[in-house]
Amino acid sequence: MANPIETNPGGMAKAVREGVFAGIIAFFMFLLYVGIETYQDINNALVWRTRWELLAVFVAVAAIGRFLTVGFIKPHIDRRKLNKAKSGVLEISDKKSFFHRHFLKFALVFLLVYPFLSLLIVGKQGSLKYVDNFGIQILIYVMLAWGLNIVVGLAGLLDLGYVAFYAVGAYSYALLSSYFGLSFWVLLPLSGIFAALWGIMLGFPVLRLRGDYLAIVTLAFGEIIRLVLINWTVVTKGTFGIAGIAKASVFGIWSFDVGAPNNFAKVFGLASSSVYYKIFLFYVILALCLLTAYVTIRLRRMPIGRAWEALREDEIACRSLGINTVATKLTAFATGAMFGGFAGSFFAARQGFVSPESFVFLESAVILAIVVLGGMGSLTGIAIAAVVMVGGTEVLREMSFLKLVFGPDFTPELYRMLLFGLAMIIVMLFKPRGFVGSREPTAFLKERRAVSGSFTKEGHG
Amino acid sequence: MAPGTTAMVKDTILKVDHLSMKFGGLMAINDLSLEAKRGEITALIGPNGAGKTTVFNCITGFYKPTMGMITLKRKTGKEFLLERLKDFEITKHAGVARTFQNIRLFSGLTVLENLLVAQHNALMRASGYTILGLLGSPAYKRAVEASIEKATYWLEKADLIDRADDPAGDLPYGAQRRLEIARAMCTGPELLCLDEPAAGLNPKESLTLNTLLRSIRDEGTSLLLIEHDMSVVMEISDHVVVLEYGQKISDGTPDHVKNDPKVIAAYLGVEDEELEQIEEQLEGGKV
Numbered sequence: 070m071a072n073p074i075e076t077n078p079g080g081m082a083k084a085v086r087e088g089v090f091a092g093i094i095a096f097f098m099f100l101l102y103v104g105i106e107t108y109q110d111i112n113n114a115l116v117w118r119t120r121w122e123l124l125a126v127f128v129a130v131a132a133i134g135r136f137l138t139v140g141f142i143k144p145h146i147d148r149r150k151l152n153k154a155k156s157g158v159l160e161i162s163d164k165k166s167f168f169h170r171h172f173l174k175f176a177l178v179f180l181l182v183y184p185f186l187s188l189l190i191v192g193k194q195g196s197l198k199y200v201d202n203f204g205i206q207i208l209i210y211v212m213l214a215w216g217l218n219i220v221v222g223l224a225g226l227l228d229l230g231y232v233a234f235y236a237v238g239a240y241s242y243a244l245l246s247s248y249f250g251l252s253f254w255v256l257l258p259l260s261g262i263f264a265a266l267w268g269i270m271l272g273f274p275v276l277r278l279r280g281d282y283l284a285i286v287t288l289a290f291g292e293i294i295r296l297v298l299i300n301w302t303v304v305t306k307g308t309f310g311i312a313g314i315a316k317a318s319v320f321g322i323w324s325f326d327v328g329a330p331n332n333f334a335k336v337f338g339l340a341s342s343s344v345y346y347k348i349f350l351f352y353v354i355l356a357l358c359l360l361t362a363y364v365t366i367r368l369r370r371m372p373i374g375r376a377w378e379a380l381r382e383d384e385i386a387c388r389s390l391g392i393n394t395v396a397t398k399l400t401a402f403a404t405g406a407m408f409g410g411f412a413g414s415f416f417a418a419r420q421g422f423v424s425p426e427s428f429v430f431l432e433s434a435v436i437l438a439i440v441v442l443g444g445m446g447s448l449t450g451i452a453i454a455a456v457v458m459v460g461g462t463e464v465l466r467e468m469s470f471l472k473l474v475f476g477p478d479f480t481p482e483l484y485r486m487l488l489f490g491l492a493m494i495i496v497m498l499f500k501p502r503g504f505v506g507s508r509e510p511t512a513f514l515k516e517r518r519a520v521s522g523s524f525t526k527e528g529h530g
Numbered sequence: 531m532a533p534g535t536t537a538m539v540k541d542t543i544l545k546v547d548h549l550s551m552k553f554g555g556l557m558a559i560n561d562l563s564l565e566a567k568r569g570e571i572t573a574l575i576g577p578n579g580a581g582k583t584t585v586f587n588c589i590t591g592f593y594k595p596t597m598g599m600i601t602l603k604r605k606t607g608k609e610f611l612l613e614r615l616k617d618f619e620i621t622k623h624a625g626v627a628r629t630f631q632n633i634r635l636f637s638g639l640t641v642l643e644n645l646l647v648a649q650h651n652a653l654m655r656a657s658g659y660t661i662l663g664l665l666g667s668p669a670y671k672r673a674v675e676a677s678i679e680k681a682t683y684w685l686e687k688a689d690l691i692d693r694a695d696d697p698a699g700d701l702p703y704g705a706q707r708r709l710e711i712a713r714a715m716c717t718g719p720e721l722l723c724l725d726e727p728a729a730g731l732n733p734k735e736s737l738t739l740n741t742l743l744r745s746i747r748d749e750g751t752s753l754l755l756i757e758h759d760m761s762v763v764m765e766i767s768d769h770v771v772v773l774e775y776g777q778k779i780s781d782g783t784p785d786h787v788k789n790d791p792k793v794i795a796a797y798l799g800v801e802d803e804e805l806e807q808i809e810e811q812l813e814g815g816k817v
Contacts, residue, residue: 371663372650382639383636387618388618389629390647510642510643512643514682
């Protein structure tokens with residue numbers, strides 16, 4: 070209602086009513102989850118105790134929050150909207166702020182100086198965390214999500230088993246380097262090729278399926294790869310994983326192995342520290358990410374990329390235009406898988422250890438969530454989503470001060486998935502098409518105008 | 531008769547022989563034979579449920595016919611048996627393009643992009659199946675320019691040039707119909723199959739559609755169209771085939787078909803004595 074609260078005496082009564090109602094719902098919702106806690110006593114028996122104070126807090130927050138929203142916030146927003154509509158000024162301006170226009174350049178420069186910035190600010194030991202846990206970790210997910218974006222965002226094929234290709238890449242590097250001693254730079258492209266081959270092998274029988282069916286089969290494929298890795302103990306050492314995987318070197322010129330004569334730190338006369346390797350890895354994954362972005366951007370403007378997007382929009386129309394949809398889907402699958410493979414071999418080199426634990430379905434789900442949150446098809450949006458989701462998880466680890474508030478047995482990391490879900494719900498409520506919902510056209514006659522997300526489709530398989 | 535193709539004897543571009551299509555127990559098409567001549571507009575009409583769209587789907591490969599043969603003869607003299615080809619091969623190799631009864635555009639792509647997607651096969655070849663294109667070969671760049679030129683040509687013909695950079699889903703209905711035809715033409719077809727191109731158009735839009743279809747024919751592409759709008763059918767077609775219950779009941783020039791009592795009965799389901807009255811109505815409807 071646009072009526073201001075003063076002229077609407079029923080408004081306050083309604084707010085109170087809704088507040089009480091929200092309180093009642095909250096009471097019953099949280100009664101068992103929050104109001105009662107189970108724990109083990111000294112005899113290891115499961116007993117329970119009540120937490121009425123905490124429950125009261127939850128109920129009060131819900132009731133007062135609802136009361137304020139209905140009573141004050143909503144009328145205020147409505148009033149503002151009405152005034153704006155009355156004044157007749159439309160809010161359609163194409164002008165973007167300076168920062169907005171040059172966002173990509175800023176981001177790139179920041180990424181390039183990031184390791185040195187962290188070195189300067191927190192020193193060698195401190196920057197290990199920032200370069201490795203934040204920088205490299207996020208960039209791996211950026212790369213994976215960009216790879217999956219080709220399959221899901223561009224071609225519109227819902228792939229729930231993307232982590233399988235990540236695993237293929239990681240194990241390709243781990244196995245071939247430990248059995249045959251091949252170097253990272255030989256195995257990086259090989260892993261990509263292997264993953265792409267697996268993508269094609271999976272794709273051939275599967276891509277006749279569409280929508281939900283495709284999602285289920287790809288999900289199964291991801292699990293099969295993981296189970297093979299667990300059970301084929303002769304080769305993969307099963308759940309023990311493969312340890313002691315060789316580090317990557319700077320194109321074989323400088324090594325990061327401590328004992329090696331061409332050790333990077335020794336050659337340059339630096340104090341030995343593992344941070345150099347991390348910084349090197351940071352630039353490697355940054356380069357890989359940029360390669361992914363470059364290839365994606367170039368491919369989008371090629372006929373094959375347009376065919377992918379057309380496939381997402383309408384497969385039957387594609388066939389009526391003489392496009393071989395099976396081949397088109399296969400190339401999308403293989404290209405996406407290839408980048409997953411690259412990321413996988415990088416992951417193995419960085420960890421020095423791979424085990425099937427790293428390639429569970431949850432990883433696929435997280436990567437897919439990043440793609441969806443970022444806005445399917447948009448590289449910038451996906452990168453932002455990766456920073457928010459993966460960086461957010463890492464930040465949670467740093468939140469030990471929350472223990473002061475919630476008690477010593479509060480571990481913020483455990484709430485990761487809860488927050489993940491919450492973040493997704495909020496983003497999907499306010500930006501149903503993800504952070505960047507619009508689409509950049511790949512060709513134009515007069516001017517390049519972004520296509521609003523309301524016209525693009527998600528694809529149905 | 532199409533001007534420009536003067537005294538040349540018109541050969542057959544499409545020949546449908548004893549086509550039957552069964553869906554379970556339903557005989558959608560029953561032993562249908564028809565021919566479409568090169569350089570002509572052939573219309574396929576009939577009451578709702580007569581099997582027109584099924585015939586289309588058989589010709590364009592979206593259905594595999596239960597029986598029968600569909601032969602397409604290209605300008606080069608090469609013949610294709612369409613029932614043996616996959617749907618995309620029919621467009622790619624045999625040069626048959628189609629539109630849909632319920633418009634199927636790539637609504638999230640711009641109008642121009644829609645027309646570029648239609649030139650996929652030519653561009654793929656020019657880009658060396660993407661590899662040469664990624665390396666930035668000059669031949670590919672020329673091909674891209676040519677494809678944009680071709681798209682521009684059809685945008686101008688379909689009167690869509692001002693909307694080239696808008697998303698296809700943003701166009702009004704009539705423009706979407708024209709865009710779908712332009713997109714089909716960008717595949718460079720010899721036979722264009724239109725499934726109810728005038729459905730939902732207002733009289734003015736129907737008129738521009740007629741002009742567009744005629745000019746497509748005059749440029750050497752044969753047309754096969756399903757249409758309910760008699761003002762379009764009678765106005766532009768050179769040859770009309772009438773279907774009812776999956777069978778051909780009449781075949782000939784528009785005038786011949788219009789006066790065929792079987793056709794009138796099929797459409798209106800009337801007694802013979804009322805025929806005269808209906809003929810008058812048809813005459814009136816044409817003007």
